[in-house]
């Protein structure tokens with residue numbers, strides 16, 4: 101069949117079994133036997149569970165989980181599982197945490213576990229009047245919201261506050277209601293979305309306007325996690341290293357081009373723990389970057405200072421909408437096992453550890469960048485991947501990687517040539 105005859109309109113695709121779907125995809129894409137077998141291989145998740153988690157499942161993707169050592173958070177030593185495809189990320193956390201472990205490690209806190217749902221009301225000619233009308237209904241709104249989730253209320257959560265904002269928009273003023281809900285150990289997206297949808301008709305009836313969107317805000321600035329730590333100047337290599345790191349921070353604080361990369365490094369650590377625990381990486385990432393831009397200028401999520409004694413003090417504050425119940429966290433067996441490794445029993449406890457990992461990650465990146473540069477450590481690990489991609493197996497991997505690093509040429513073409521030379525003896 102010519103490519104132009106292929107159709108992506110596969111009738112009943114969603115009703116097929118995983119194996120049938122894979123067959124259809126393989127036929128469409130002309131997959132060879134090796135690719136079919138690769139996709140068909142089960143990972144450490146029951147294929148039936150995978151099939152229920154999302155739609156149109158054909159396979160699963162395994163990502164390595166590394167464990168960060170040396171982390172001490174609020175006086176407790178913890179091992180932190182991190183799911184990531186990027187080399188150096190786990191090693192950076194281990195090294196950074198080691199350098200502040202004996203000085204006490206990380207001290208953390210949270211602002212609470214409050215999520216925000218937004219209800220967008222348009223088509224009112226008197227937005228101020230509508231705003232006050234909604235605010236007057238606070239008691240009825242609280243009752244309706246809590247009625248949506250009696251279980252949450254029995255666990256100490258539920259409706260907490262009401263805000264109504266007038267947002268100027270291209271289409272005229274919008275009256276935007278914020279429901280502020282304590283979702284406790286749940287990330288809470290489903291909970292607050294249900295409440296917003298239930299309330300919308302009432303808001304229309306009270307104001308005569310039209311509601312369109314009813315959805316949580318990922319700028320979860322009522323659910324902040326914070327961490328701070330002190331790195332003794334002698335533990336990090338002296339004042340010159342410290343001052344280079346402070347200068348790196350000043351760069352990120354001042355320049356959005358640098359801040360985006362600085363914060364990406366932080367999210368290397370944050371997202372790895374969020375993923376390992378089955379939480380929503382995109383929700384946490386959206387919240388982090390929006391929070392970094394809350395002043396109107398995108399800037400660093402961390403702050404770095406020098407103490408009176410000359411030590412390096414770092415801190416981080418960012419939204420951390422993660423949960424222990426609901427979603428993949430509850431049903432994915434690997435996520436459950438990762439939570440057991442962490443030894444956390446509340447969402448707030450998890451959020452605090454993740455903030456600490458973000459700070460450690462940032463320390464590691466800034467230190468490497470301000471001293472030897474990132475490539476030295478990165479290339480050593482990256483060389484393993486290049487060696488494997490070139491076809492090295494078993495003991496060949498380490499041997500070939502060492503050659504690439506020594507030659508300072510961690511490249512696919514060089515790896516292939518060196519592997520051929522090694523094998524030729």
Ligand code: MEV
Nearest residue numbers: 361362364365465466474
């Ligand atoms: C790479 O994934 C992350 C870094 O670029 C972070 C940074 O520049 O701070 C090393």
